[in-house]
Amino acid sequence: MKVNQKMRSELEKTLPQVTELPQELSEILKMGLCVVDDCVFLLSLLSIDTNAELHDFPDRTGYECFINSIHIDDYVTCDYLESACVFARELYLIWRGFGALGGVRFMVMKDEFGVxxxxxxVRSGESFFADDLELYEDASMVFQNEEVFDFFP
Structure with missing residues (x-):
């Protein structure tokens, strides 16, 4: 797991009060995952018409991150960071149960408006995120696979 200093400060202030996924976020996961052109998407997010296509991005990872992007504050009114971590945990469980998809990498960014x-x-040679998270102005963290369980028991 990688965490910049701003996120480290946010995590120190965060109490694990949210242990179950709020209903609003649970709805996003209900439709499950789908694979298109070796890209993995939440079907509920892929169904949103964006006019974006794979050829609009430098790689599959960039395309996935464009589609698989959720503003947690659009779905809950508090505990944004905790809700994002629980969302990642629940998504990872779905991902792991889906079959031979390989690993999944998450990025969580917090600013003054939300998360x-x-x-x-996870693909060899591809990453949507900078190696040095201190380059990001917002509180940021990157984690993958079983690291989603590091937040809450």
């Missing part, structure tokens, strides 16, 4: 979570399939 954004993005995720993509």
């Amino acid at each position: 954004l979570i993005k995720f993509h399939k």
Whole structure:
């Protein structure tokens, strides 16, 4: 797991009060995952018409992160960071149960307005996120696979 200093401060202030996924976010996961052109998407997010296509991005990872992007604050009114972590945990369980997809990498960014979570399939030589998270102005963290269980028991 990688965490920048701003996110480290946010995590220190965060109490694990949210242990179950709020209903609003649970609805996003209900439709499950789908694979299109070796890209993995939440079907509920892929169904949103964006006019974006794979050829509009430098790689599959960029395309996945564009589609698989959720503003947590659009669905809950508090505990944004906790809700994002629980969302990642629940999504990972679905991902793991889906079959041979490989690993999943998450990025959570927090600013003064709320929390954004993005995720993509782990691919060799591809990453949507900078290696040095201190380059990001917002509180940021990147984690993958079983690291989703590091937040809450």
